[in-house]
Amino acid sequence: MNNETSNDVLDRILLERRTHRRFKQDIPSDEMIVDIIHAGLHAPFAAAAVGNDKDYFRRFFVIRKDSETMAAVIPLIFGEVMRTITDLEDAMAKNQELQVQAAGFMNRLAMMKRMGSVPGVGTAPLTIIAAEKKGIPPVEQQSLAHCMENMWLKATDLGLGFQLVSITAQMADNEEFCKVLGLEIGKWALMGCAIGYPVEELPPSIRPPAEEVITWLK
Numbered sequence: 394m395n396n397e398t399s400n401d402v403l404d405r406i407l408l409e410r411r412t413h414r415r416f417k418q419d420i421p422s423d424e425m426i427v428d429i430i431h432a433g434l435h436a437p438f439a440a441a442a443v444g445n446d447k448d449y450f451r452r453f454f455v456i457r458k459d460s461e462t463m464a465a466v467i468p469l470i471f472g473e474v475m476r477t478i479t480d481l482e483d484a485m486a487k488n489q490e491l492q493v494q495a496a497g498f499m500n501r502l503a504m505m506k507r508m509g510s511v512p513g514v515g516t517a518p519l520t521i522i523a524a525e526k527k528g529i530p531p532v533e534q535q536s537l538a539h540c541m542e543n544m545w546l547k548a549t550d551l552g553l554g555f556q557l558v559s560i561t562a563q564m565a566d567n568e569e570f571c572k573v574l575g576l577e578i579g580k581w582a583l584m585g586c587a588i589g590y591p592v593e594e595l596p597p598s599i600r601p602p603a604e605e606v607i608t609w610l611k
């Protein structure tokens with residue numbers, strides 16, 4: 394008999410949520426994808442910034458591996474990585490503090506340049522891009538983070554692996570990329586994720602005990 398309470402279930406899913414970076418070829422069903430997007434749609438949104446819940450403040454785009462659309466976006470995203478490297482190199486050359494701060498990010502970009510590809514882009518059976526209407530104040534990336542977390546938890550419960558692809562955010566100002574999605578450039582913020590059946594099971598996430606990071610204020 395399963396005595397798991399809804400609270401136990403929630404705790405289990407929270408700990409099972411991991412970043413998966415290797416996916417099987419098997420394609421998750423359309424029903425699963427719709428369920429994941431349903432979860433994303435129910436994440437909070439910044440009502441005061443973008444209007445009301447009857448407005449289409451959030452959109453989703455599903456791109457399949459090896460599709461015509463994926464073939465179009467792969468070089469656009471890689472081009473963005475190359476541009477970021479050039480811009481960051483210029484900025485770092487003039488700023489010593491930035492050289493230290495951005496070293497880790499620069500290493501990651503340099504790794505992508507060497508590989509000739511961006512991790513998570515076209516590597517999973519499915520890529521989902523969420524778009525959030527820009528508003529005032531500009532909190533659309535925060536809204537997208539809530540949306541992605543809901544999708545991530547739903548994917549976890551469905552036994553699917555999930556990888557955030559944060560370079561997607563930078564594509565919001567790329568005219569050709571927005572054209573592929575049919576979005577007006579400058580009006581939307583973007584975030585993306587790769588989804589598929591994971592190659593390997595990952596252990597539950599490990600974090601410090603909550604007591605170690607809490608300050609109880611009087």
Ligand SMILES: Cc1cc2nc3c(=O)[nH]c(=O)nc-3n(C[C@H](O)[C@H](O)[C@H](O)COP(=O)(O)O)c2cc1C
Pocket residue numbers: 410411412413414512513556557558559560598
């Ligand atoms: C804002 C944000 C951006 C991230 N971007 C990426 C990404 O582009 N690619 C990736 O593989 N993981 C990305 N991650 C996943 C983190 O690396 C991961 O959550 C962290 O290492 C902890 O591992 P866990 O998710 O398995 O608990 C991102 C996470 C956050 C919160």
